[in-house]
Amino acid sequence: MALLEVEDLHAGYGALPVLQGVSFDIPEGETAVLLGLNGAGKTTTVSNLVGLYKPTKGVVRFDGEEITGKSPAELVRRGMAMVPEGRRTFPALTVLQNLKLGAWVRRKHDKAGIDASLERVFEYFPRLAERKDQLAGSMSGGEQQMLAIGRGMMADPRLLIIDEASLGLSPLLAKTVFAVVDRIKADGVTVILVEQNIGALRHADRALVMEKGQLVYQGHGDEIRDSARLRETYLGAPA
Amino acid sequence: MQQFMSALLLGLIGGAPFALLGLGLVLVYRGSRVFNFAQGEFGTVSAFTAYLLSFRLPIGISMLIGIGVGVLMGLLTERLVVQPLFNAPKVTLLVATAAVATGSIALQLAIGDAALRSYPPLIEGNAFEPFNVPIRWQQLLVVLALAGVAIALYLFFKTALGTAVLAAAQEPVATDLVGIGTRKMSALVWGLAGLVGGITGVIVAALQPFTPGYVTSDFLIFAFVAAVVGGMTSMPGAVLGGLVLGLVQSFSASYLADIRWISDNIPAVGEVTVFILLIAVLAFRPTGLLGKEA
Ligand SMILES: Nc1ncnc2c1ncn2[C@@H]1O[C@H](COP(=O)(O)OP(=O)(O)OP(=O)(O)O)[C@@H](O)[C@H]1O
Ligand SMILES: [Mg+2]
Helix, strand or coil: CEEEEEEEEEEEECCEEEEEEEEEEEECCCEEEEEECCCCCHHHHHHHHCCCCCCCEEEEEECCEECCCCCHHHHHHHCEEEECCCCCCCCCCEHHHHHHHHCHHHCCCCHHHHHHHHHHHHHHCHHHHHCCCCEHHHCCHHHHHHHHHHHHHCCCCCEEEEECCCCCCCHHHHHHHHHHHHHHHHCCCEEEEEECCHHHHHHCCEEEEEECCEEEEEECCHHHHHCHHHHHHHHCCCC | CHHHHHHHHHHHHHHHHHHHHHHHHHHHHHHHCCCCCCHHHHHHHHHHHHHHHCCCCCHHHHHHHHHHHHHHHHHHHHHHHHCCCCCCCHHHHHHHHHHHHHHHHHHHHHHCCCCCECCCCCCCCEEECHHHCCEEHHHHHHHHHHHHHHHHHHHHCCCHHHHHHHHHHHCHHHHHHCCCCHHHHHHHHHHHHHHHHHHHHHHHCCCCCECCCHHHHHHHHHHHHHHHHHCCCCHHHHHHHHHHHHHHHHHHHHHHHHCHHHHHHCCCHHHHHHHHHHHHHHHHCCCCCCCCCC
């Protein structure tokens, strides 16, 4: 059964409609990549999934239960975590404080679990362990991206959504981050990558392509890799 | 020596209310990034409540209820003013809190009048008389309240909840995403600000007879100076700033006023030196004495 089911999702900002009926499923344990040009509606889609905004129409189910319109706190408790666009680390708190806040909903009943998650995050990103007492705001963009992903993993999610993991990273650092994404998947977590970078396809089991608030392609991604026409139409990438 | 000790003691005591009110300002700034011009009125309203109740109830109980009303006023300000303006520029919120303050003062004038009021001190008489400087219990209580509030806030910001409050002010979207809830933290901050303001109000109101808007008119501007001199985000900074202000005031009043030309030409020399200090600090250390991000 699919871990996440999205049915006819409509959403927007005030009177401005952005999503016009988006439907897709993500099976448990898979990594999906959501592609599309600037302004296609990728961030709007995932923001509505995690409860930052309330959809105007449509149904979202997580693990078979309807979760449409629930608060982010309720959803993170159920196992949905998001690494937001722009990282949004807490700049005047230390790396360790940032990570611990990622486990906020578990802080009372799962102290041992939090320690284990922390260890795992430090294993993914040894750099964070070295810098654990540094203020997040004084770290490089790449380090902040690691921290944002680490903070997301501290919730011990079943579904991790990463909005623009590779944006602004050097090719080498992007490779490191995607390698961690592979490990997160291997650890049993379902992942949605929001990307403009077609390179992310290599790390995904399925691809979704958005254009103007609608899904225009769903599949295993091979077609995108193989078809210059698809790449050009949907992603503006050169043939 | 006598003049020096007297200026020192009176300066520390005189600076304590600025520091206490300044702590409330720093609390709101760290937790909401708002310059809260209503902080003084959280105090005056608490003091007036305690005053009205003191005719029927023991003064200690009246003060406690007064503080409770301060908390309520903090929470109401959050619900009715801060939340609706959550996404507005912070300057709008500054103006809105100033409106709360003027509204509160107008209301006090409408209900009562501008007459001086006073209520019985919690403890009568002098606490002690070091170097022949009599220190009243009421004055000592301000210092004790300052110490208590400063330690309590320091400990609060060491807790997970305190860290969450800081997070909410720094990055609201991520605060919601990790499940903390920005709005809950905002209510908490303003409730605490009401608590700190209420404690400040009921205690400084016992120092001298007071009128509507007392805490705002007598202490708020200097509390802002204290907080800004201290760095605006630093609790120890606000305490240090308040005490330094008190000392600057008392020493200049004591020593500069001895100079004939000054006493003839500058009536409130203590206040003038305070603002010279403010300008000097901002010129040489724009982030304040202990200022850093947070
Ligand atoms: N907070 C907002 N208020 C109003 N309109 C918004 C808001 N956020 C996004 N939009 C609009 O919604 C549309 C979709 O934006 P969205 O951020 O979802 O795109 P995206 O696919 O994530 O783009 P990018 O790759 O540039 O991040 C755009 O037209 C954008 O201008
Ligand atoms: Mg986006």
